[in-house]
Structures are given as C-alpha cells and as structure tokens.
Amino acid sequence: MSKEPVAVVGIGQTKHVAARHDVSIAGLVREAAQRALDDATLTWADIDAVVIGKAPDFFEGLMMPELYLADALGAVGKPMLRVHTAGSVGGSTALVAANLVAARVHGTVLTLAFEKQSESNAMWGLSLPIPFQQPLLAGAGGFFAPHVRAYMRRTGAPDTVGSLVAYKDRRNALLNPYAHLHERDITLEKVQASPMLWDPIRYSETCPSSDGACAMVLTDRAGAARSPHPPAWVHGGAMRSEPTLFAGKDFVSPRAGKDCAADVYRQAGIADPRREIDAVEMYVPFSWYEPMWLENLGFAAEGEGWKLTESGVTELDGDLPVNPSGGVLSTNPIGASGMIRFAEAALQVRGRAGEHQVEGARRALGHAYGGGSQFFSMWLVGSEPPSR
Amino acid sequence: MRPARDVAVVAFAQTDHRRRTDELSEVEMLMPVLHEVLDRTGLKTSDIGFTCSGSSDYLAGRAFSFTMALDGVGAWPPIAESHVEMDGAWALYEAWVKILTGEADTALVYSYGKSSPGEVRDVLTRQLDPYYLAPLWPDSVALAALQAQALIDAGDTDEPALAAIAASSRDSATANPHAQVRGSRPQGDYLVRPLRTGDCPPVGDGAAAVILAAGDTVRGLCERPAWIRGMDHRIEAHGLGVRDLTDSPSARLAAERAGAFERPVDTAELHAPFSSQEVVLRKALRLDDSVRVNPSGGALAANPVMAAGLIRIGEAAAAIHRGESDRVLAHATSGPCLQQNLVAVLEGEPS
Numbered sequence: 001m002s003k004e005p006v007a008v009v010g011i012g013q014t015k016h017v018a019a020r021h022d023v024s025i026a027g028l029v030r031e032a033a034q035r036a037l038d039d040a041t042l043t044w045a046d047i048d049a050v051v052i053g054k055a056p057d058f059f060e061g062l063m064m065p066e067l068y069l070a071d072a073l074g075a076v077g078k079p080m081l082r083v084h085t086a087g088s089v090g091g092s093t094a095l096v097a098a099n100l101v102a103a104r105v106h107g108t109v110l111t112l113a114f115e116k117q118s119e120s121n122a123m124w125g126l127s128l129p130i131p132f133q134q135p136l137l138a139g140a141g142g143f144f145a146p147h148v149r150a151y152m153r154r155t156g157a158p159d160t161v162g163s164l165v166a167y168k169d170r171r172n173a174l175l176n177p178y179a180h181l182h183e184r185d186i187t188l189e190k191v192q193a194s195p196m197l198w199d200p201i202r203y204s205e206t207c208p209s210s211d212g213a214c215a216m217v218l219t220d221r222a223g224a225a226r227s228p229h230p231p232a233w234v235h236g237g238a239m240r241s242e243p244t245l246f247a248g249k250d251f252v253s254p255r256a257g258k259d260c261a262a263d264v265y266r267q268a269g270i271a272d273p274r275r276e277i278d279a280v281e282m283y284v285p286f287s288w289y290e291p292m293w294l295e296n297l298g299f300a301a302e303g304e305g306w307k308l309t310e311s312g313v314t315e316l317d318g319d320l321p322v323n324p325s326g327g328v329l330s331t332n333p334i335g336a337s338g339m340i341r342f343a344e345a346a347l348q349v350r351g352r353a354g355e356h357q358v359e360g361a362r363r364a365l366g367h368a369y370g371g372g373s374q375f376f377s378m379w380l381v382g383s384e385p386p387s388r
Numbered sequence: 389m390r391p392a393r394d395v396a397v398v399a400f401a402q403t404d405h406r407r408r409t410d411e412l413s414e415v416e417m418l419m420p421v422l423h424e425v426l427d428r429t430g431l432k433t434s435d436i437g438f439t440c441s442g443s444s445d446y447l448a449g450r451a452f453s454f455t456m457a458l459d460g461v462g463a464w465p466p467i468a469e470s471h472v473e474m475d476g477a478w479a480l481y482e483a484w485v486k487i488l489t490g491e492a493d494t495a496l497v498y499s500y501g502k503s504s505p506g507e508v509r510d511v512l513t514r515q516l517d518p519y520y521l522a523p524l525w526p527d528s529v530a531l532a533a534l535q536a537q538a539l540i541d542a543g544d545t546d547e548p549a550l551a552a553i554a555a556s557s558r559d560s561a562t563a564n565p566h567a568q569v570r571g572s573r574p575q576g577d578y579l580v581r582p583l584r585t586g587d588c589p590p591v592g593d594g595a596a597a598v599i600l601a602a603g604d605t606v607r608g609l610c611e612r613p614a615w616i617r618g619m620d621h622r623i624e625a626h627g628l629g630v631r632d633l634t635d636s637p638s639a640r641l642a643a644e645r646a647g648a649f650e651r652p653v654d655t656a657e658l659h660a661p662f663s664s665q666e667v668v669l670r671k672a673l674r675l676d677d678s679v680r681v682n683p684s685g686g687a688l689a690a691n692p693v694m695a696a697g698l699i700r701i702g703e704a705a706a707a708i709h710r711g712e713s714d715r716v717l718a719h720a721t722s723g724p725c726l727q728q729n730l731v732a733v734l735e736g737e738p739s
Contacts, residue, residue, distance in 0.1 A: 003489050024519055056451035057473065062522075063446040063514035064473055067723040070623045077641065080623040080728065081482065084445075084473040086452055092470055096482055103488035104392055241439075241469035243459050256466035263468075371455050375469075 003102040005385050007224035007231035008346040010040025010217030016180040016331045019118035020211040025060060026072035029114050032213035033073055036110065040217040041228050044074035047217070048106035053083040053093025053113040054335030055370075060119040073112065085239070087283065087370025089113060090214065090338025091377030094366075095237045097218050098379070102234075107220050114213035115333035122209060122334060141206060141286065143372065145198035147251040148288040152200065154252060155291075157306035159200065162287035163191045164309055166205045166329055169284070172316055173326025175355035180210045180331040205287035205329070212333030214340045221385075232346035235363070235386045236267030237379035244372040251373055257296040260376040264365070265298070268380040269387075273298045277380070278361040279348045280314075280322045281341040283368045284329055290314065290322055297367065297378075316356065324348065324356040338368025342379055349383040390647075392488045395602045396613035397734065399428040400702035400709075405568040405594035405690035408504040414448060415460040418500045418595045422460055425496070425597045429609040433462045436599075437492030439469040440483040442476035442499035444694050446511055457500065468492065475499065476596060476698030477659075477720030477730050483600055484619060493605045500595035501694035508591050508693060515723060517626060529588055529662075531724045533580035535633040536664035540582060542634045545667045547582055551575045553663040554586040554688055561685025568592045568690040589661040594692030596699045614705035614716075614734040620645035621720075621730035628725060636672035639719065639729035643673050646731045648717050653733070655680045655713040657700040659720045661687040668726060669719060679717075683707065697721065701732055708736035 012035025014020070020028055029052075037043060050073050057063050066075075066082040073080070085092040090113040097111035115122075151157070167188045173179035194204035224231045240260035242249070261273075270276050282297070284290045291305035299320060300308050308314055314322035323329070325344040328337050345366035347353040358364075363382045369375060401424035409417055426432065439461060443454050454471045463469060468491075472478050476499025483495035503511075509527035516522040539545045554575065561567035568590045576585030599609070606613045622638035622645075625631055643649060656679050660666040666681070675681060682688075684703040687696045697720025704718035715735045722728040 003491075056445050057514075058445060058451050060518070061514065062518045063444065063511070064722070066474075066623070067515050067727055068517050068626050070727070071625050071627070075623050076625050077622060077638070079621050081478060082473050083470065083482075084454070085469075085471050086455065096470065096485075099482075099485050099489050099491075103485050105485055105488065239468055239470055240466045241458060242463050242466040244455055246464065254466075259466050371452060374455070374458075 004104050004220045006098045006101045006234040007219055008216055008381065009219050009224060009227040009231045010036040010042065011343045011347055012036030012039060012215045013178045013340065014212050015178055016210040016212035016333055018209060020116065025062065025065065025116050026069055028116055028211065029069055029112055029213045030072045032215040033110060033112055036215035036217050039229065042217060046108055047074060047110045049079040049100055049109050050075040051081045051083065051093055051097040051109060051111045053089040054115055055087065055089055058120065059122050059334065060116050085370060086375050087334065088338050088368040088375040088377040089370065090336050090340065091342050091366060091368035092239055094216060094339055094342045095239060095377055095379065098234055098237055101218050101220050108223050109218045110215060111218060112213060112215040113336040113339035115335040116211045117209040117333065118211050141198040141201055144286055145201050147373065148200060148286065151252045151288060151292050155303040155306060157291065161291055161306045161309055162200065162205050163188060165284065165287035165290040166191045168315055169323050169327045169329040172324050172356055173330030176325045179326040180208050201286050207285040207328045207332035210331055210333040212331065212336050214336045214343050216343055229352065230350045230383065232349045232381040233385045235380045235382045236264040238263035239377045242374050244374055252292060253296045254373045256374060257369065257376045260378050261297045264378045264380050270380065274320060277363050277365050279324060279345065279358040279364040280320065281325060281344040281366050282322060283338060283341055284323060284327050285332065287329060293367065321358045324353065324358055338377060341368055342366035346381045349381050391618065393602050394615055395484055395487050395600055396606045396615045397598055397701065397705035398601045398606055398610035398613050399425040399599040400706050401425045402566050402596040402699055402702060403594045404566050405592045405692050407568065407592050409502060409593040414453065414500055414502060415456050417593065418457055418498060419460040421595045421597045422498060425599050429599055431494065431599065436494050436496045437468065438483055438486045438495040439467050440471065440479040440495065440497050442472045442474050442479035442694055442698065443501065444473055446514055447501050447503060447693060449505060475694050475720050475722050477701055478621065480598060480698060480701055481619060481621060481730060484616060487600060487602045493602045495600040496597065497600065497698065498595065498597040499695040499698045501692045502593040503591050503693050504593050528724065529580045529583060531628065532662040532664065533583045534628065535725045536582050536662065538633045539664055539667055544634055545664065550587050550663040553666050557682055557686050557688040560683050561689030564685050564689065566690065567685045570689065583662060587663040589687050589691035592690060592692055594690060594695050596695045596702055598698065598702050610709065612709055612711060612736050614708035614736060617733045617735050618646035619732040621728065623728040626727065633725055634668065636668050636726050636729060639669060639726065639731065640672040642729050642731040646733050648731055648733050649674065651715065653679060653715045653717045655683060655707055656717040657684060657704045657719065658682055659687055659697045659700045661691050663688060665726055673717065697730065704734050708734055
C-alpha cells in the first residue's frame with residue numbers, strides 16, 4: 001500500500017510580537033489560519049479537519065484550548081485534534097496533520113500552532129516547583145547552558161561562535177516581515193557586549209518571548225493540482241523521543257535527534273545532507289544550538305559544526321543557509337516555533353520566502369526539538385513531488 | 389469509508405480506579421498497566437512501531453507532565469512517539485492513522501489522569517472560553533445540570549429515568565473488578581439540581597493502555613482480535629447557548645462516518661460521565677433496548693479523566709476478545725456537555 005503524497009499549498013503567519021493585546025487567543029489563531037487559506041485560495045468549507053498544537057496549557061492558563069478554539073478555526077462539525085509534544089510540538093502537529101492526508105483519511109487539512117506568551121509568564125511556567133526540580137534552574141536557559149558548555153569543551157570551539165549565530169539570525173530577521181525582532185542597528189560587538197544570562201549564553205543569544213501563530217494547509221495530489229501557487233511536497237517526516245535523564249544520555253548530540261534525521265533522509269532518499277539539502281530551518285533557541293544541531297543532523301562531522309558557522313557556510317549567501325527566516329532566535333511563540341520552521345522550509349522550496357529566499361532552493365529541512373533535548377520532529381520538503 | 393488497512397485492538401489493560409493514589413506518581417500508576425499489555429502480547433517496547441499517549445498538564449499541576457510518563461515506557465533506544473493533550477481515545481486515533489499510512493504495524497497507546505490532587509470540578513472550568521466564561525467558574529457538574537434540565541424540559545427523560553441509568557451502570561460494574569463504584573447505591577442529595585450525587589461520576593485516579601496491530605501482525609498476538617471497522621470524531625461549537633444540548637449531532641456524524649449505522653451493534657461502551665448524557669447519546673447513536681449499554685459500568689462507575697474514553701474502547705475490545713460481543717460501538721467525549729465526540733466500531737470475526 002502506498003501513501004498519498006502530501007503537499008503544502010497554504011502558509012500563514014501572524015506578525016510575531018511581544019504582546020498582541022489587540023486580539024484574543026481566538027483572534028490570533030484566526031488571523032494565521034485565514035492567511036493560510038488565502039495563500040491556498042481556499043475557504044473554510046474546503047477544510048476537512050483541523051489539527052492544532054501548542055506548548056503547555058499553563059502558558060496561557062487555558063486547558064485543552066481546542067475546545068474553545070473550535071469556532072475560531074472553523075472546526076465545528078469537523079474532526080479536531082490537539083497535539084502536545086513540548087518544544088517539538090509545532091513540527092509534530094504538522095506531521096500528525098500530514099498523516100491524515102497520507103493515510104487518505106482526509107483530502108485537505110488545516111494545521112496550526114500558536115503561543116500567546118503575553119497571557120502568562122513562560123519562564124516560570126517552565127520552572128517546576130520543588131520537589132520536581134532543584135531551585136535555581138529558572139527557565140530553559142538554565143537547563144541548556146551546561147550542555148552548551150559541554151559542547152564547547154568537547155570541540156574546542158572558540159567562545160565567539162555563539163555570537164556569530166545570533167548576529168546572522170538577527171540580520172536574517174530583518175528580511176522577514178513576520179519576524180518578531182527587527183534590530184536594525186545590530187552589530188556583532190553589541191551581541192558580544194550584551195549581558196551574560198546563563199554562562200556562556202548572553203542576552204542577545206537567546207530567543208525572545210513572542211505572541212504568534214502559524215498555519216498551513218496540507219492537501220493530497222488532487223488538491224495540489226488545483227493550487228494556484230507552487231506547492232511544497234513532503235518527502236519525509238519523522239518523530240523520535242528519548243527519556244529526559246538517564247545514565248549515558250548525550251545531551252550535546254542526543255541519539256533521538258540522529259535517529260530522527262536518519263529516518264527522514266531515508267524516506268527522502270538523501271545520502272549526503274550537506275550537498276543535497278539547500279536550506280535548513282532548525283530550532284535554535286540559544287545560539288550555540290546551531291553548531292550542535294549541524295553535527296546532530298549530519299551536516300558536519302562530530303566536533304566540526306562550529307567550523308561551518310565560523311566560515312560563513314550557514315549565512316544566507318553561504319552554501320548551506322541555516323535559518324534564513326531569522327529562526328527561533330528572532331521569533332519564539334513557543335508552541336508555534338516548530339511549525340514556523342516547517343513552514344519556512346516549505347516557503348523556501350515554493351520560492352515564496354520573499355527577501356529571505358534562498359536562490360534556487362529545491363529541498364529544505366524543517367527541524368524542531370523539545371523537552372530536555374529529547375523530543376524531535378523533522379520534515380524534508382521539496383519543490384517536486386516525491387518519486388518514491 | 390473502509391479504512392486503508394485492517395487494524396485491531398489486540399490487548400487492553402487498566403488500573404483499579406481509586407479515589408486517591410497519594411502514594412503513587414503518575415508514572416508509578418501507569419507502569420504496571422504498560423507491562424500488562426506488553427506481557428499479554430509478548431511484545432517488547434522495542435517491537436512497537438509507534439507510541440502515543442493522552443494526558444493533561446492541568447490535572448498533574450505541572451507543565452510537560454507527559455515527559456515523566458515516558459520514563460515508564462522505557463524510550464531507549466529512542467522511539468517514534470507522540471502525545472495529545474486529550475483523552476487517550478484521541479491518542480488511539482492518532483496511532484490508528486499512523487498505522488493506516490503504513491509507517492507502523494503496531495502501536496502502544498496509553499493515557500492516565502489523577503484527579504485526586506485537585507478539585508476536578510474547578511480544574512475543568514479552565515477549559516472554557518477564557519474571556520467570557522472561565523472567569524465565572526461554571527463547573528462541570530453545573531454545566532451538565534443545565535443539559536439534564538434541558539432534557540427534562542424537552543420530555544426526553546425525568547429524574548426516575550436518570551436514577552435507573554445510574555443504578556444500571558453501577559449494577560453492571562459489580563462484575564468489573566477495576567471499577568471504583570461497584571453496585572448500585574442511593575441516588576443521594578442534589579449536587580446541582582436536577583442532578584443528584586448518583587447521577588454524577590466518581591472522582592478518581594487511573595490509567596489504561598491498549599496495543600494496536602495491523603494485518604498479519606495481529607496473528608499470534610491475540611486469539612480473537614477486535615478489528616477497528618471505522619473511527620471518526622467531530623467537535624461542536626464551544627458556546628453552550630448556540631447548541632441544542634438535548635442532542636449530539638457530532639456524535640451522530642462521527643458514528644455515521646465510522647460506519648456504526650451500517651449494521652446493528654450488540655454492545656455499546658458510552659463515555660457518559662453523567663446519567664443524563666447517556667440519554668443524549670442513546671438518542672444520537674440510535675441505540676435501542678436490544679443493545680447492551682456499558683456492561684463495564686461506564687464512566688458512572690469509574691471516570692479517571694483523560695483515560696475514561698480510552699477505557700471505553702478498551703472495554704469494547706475486551707468484550708470481543710472474551711467472545712461476549714461481535715460488534716461493539718465505543719464512544720469517547722471531551723469538553724463541556726459532550727462538546728467533542730469520538731466513535732469507533734469494533735468487530736470480532738465469527739467464532
């Protein structure tokens with residue numbers, strides 16, 4: 001039995017900002033969904049099912065928001081699913097939606113992920129009460145900083161690599177009208193002089209807190225044939241999970257990430273990701289995760305990832321552009337961040353990324369991770385339909 | 389529409405549902421159930437193609453609560469895994485779709501919920517429209533009472549009929565060693581008029597797990613598999629004021645799409661936490677007196693939130709496994725007053 005090929009024919013995002021006081025949660029998601037429908041030139045009636053995702057419900061103080069959002073997302077009378085896989089959720093949500101099409105359960109599915117961080121305080125939402133966790137581990141930075149330090153020690157990477165990533169991503173964000181941070185006066189010196197938050201991570205090397213939503217319309221071959229704009233085709237998609245903590249866990253390069261990438265490359269027939277993939281949207285919430293994930297995803301040999309960053313390979317005009325959109329470092333509506341990676345990868349191969357378009361991108365990888373570097377979701381999209 | 393692959397429930401296990409489990413963490417509550425379904429099939433974690441769970445951070449009182457449960461699965465080497473912040477019945481739906489794509493041949497589905505640490509009536513108010521409804525804290529019993537009164541006003545039921553449903557459920561639960569309330573008891577005082585204590589579900593903690601398998605993989609795992617002939621779910625508007633609370637068009641549509649009306653079922657496992665909701669569902673799902681409803685006792689006998697829907701599918705499958713049923717309708721619900729409904733139709737082969 002063969003799977004139905006899945007195409008991305010509509011993409012919509014809100015302009016990500018620190019606080020969208022002008023809209024409710026329903027208004028925020030509706031805005032992104034309507035833009036995705038407009039991009040696909042479809043209406044609400046064309047949608048067979050809705051799959052939404054977001055990070056913990058505590059971030060807005062709204063339990064199981066799919067119930068309240070059924071009306072805003074035109075889901076009344078339709079199936080509606082709500083995915084939650086920690087930080088990887090935006091990616092996982094897109095994959096669950098894609099499977100509905102691949103399994104021929106539905107023809108056209110709307111998928112959406114969001115976070116309205118201004119409704120609450122994510123850092124304290126993430127800081128578990130004693131006795132679940134020791135004190136002074138405030139927020140995600142406190143959890144990830146030691147693993148960054150381990151990477152630096154293991155590879156001998158110079159201290160400056162992190163700031164190069166941040167400087168690149170913040171400049172890329174200037175080309176993306178939907179990005180949260182538009183720091184027009186950014187300089188490398190400013191990044192390097194910003195306050196140290198969680199050693200070795202400086203303020204300018206961390207992601208912002210954003211309100212935002214991202215939506216995609218996924219459809220089958222027949223739907224793709226009706227699309228007025230070029231679709232992006234899903235060539236491979238996978239999720240992998242491993243426990244948070246266990247003896248022998250490699251926090252720097254978790255096996256679940258390697259296995260997930262290997263599965264996606266196998267499905268897509270990719271033998272040499274560095275040569276065969278034209279653009280990468282990876283989940284980099286703290287600058288140093290770019291070189292770390294370059295190794296984990298097989299774009300560089302172990303210990304060599306920072307050299308790609310340092311030599312400019314991952315710049316927008318490099319031969320492996322990473323996060324041309326500005327990435328999570330410039331925009332972080334947590335639950336949506338993974339889906340934005342997936343959607344930006346699709347925009348690249350559709351040739352619809354505007355000013356941050358990677359010239360001639362034919363294959364792009366979208367990547368998301370979450371929890372204690374333990375949940376991974378990825379997809380590889382191409383400008384041509386899959387041949388296998 | 390006939391599914392693209394034949395998929396069956398081959399094993400089901402659940403905890404003994406209890407009012408409190410203070411001495412157990414979620415993962416400690418869950419682990420024996422995971423071991424039980426795996427042992428029953430002889431499968432190991434590493435044999436499972438896809439794992440999917442359902443749970444709620446709001447019950448656990450902490451963000452990312454499902455990550456702890458993953459420790460109970462033993463996700464090493466890494467596994468293909470996903471999670472829905474929904475009742476486990478929807479986790480089963482996601483796993484079923486995954487198998488239909490051909491990407492997996494087996495799946496482990498589990499869900500769990502501990503209502504005991506908090507006030508579940510208060511907690512569930514956080515599901516409501518956060519701007520216009522949640523600030524009023526209308527609790528789950530009060531909303532169900534509105535629905536019950538609407539049914540009485542419409543002449544669809546009366547208090548003695550509701551009492552009969554409650555008694556019948558708990559009488560059936562006498563034969564269910566996992567149930568929390570076994571044997572009928574007095575209806576008690578009004579909790580929220582017209583609902584009496586007896587019309588409402590017990591508050592408690594519990595977990596459940598199911599194993600799915602496709603096609604030839606099923607052989608050797610289960611003597612009499614419960615084949616999923618169809619499954620569908622639908623949601624309704626959130627605002628109670630725009631719904632007809634005496635009917636469930638979403639349950640009816642899901643049943644239709646799942647093929648439930650093509651041939652009669654002999655048994656139905658309904659996720660009706662309130663006696664009045666059984667009235668709505670019997671009508672929407674066209675279940676007459678020839679159908680055995682909730683031989684397990686249903687949610688009136690044990691209602692571990694987030695697992696109670698998955699348990700309905702599990703109980704339906706178990707009835708087929710035991711040879712007591714041939715064609716069963718299993719139903720799960722979510723949200724206030726049956727806002728969202730899932731229907732699965734399971735069949736055993738003629739024995």
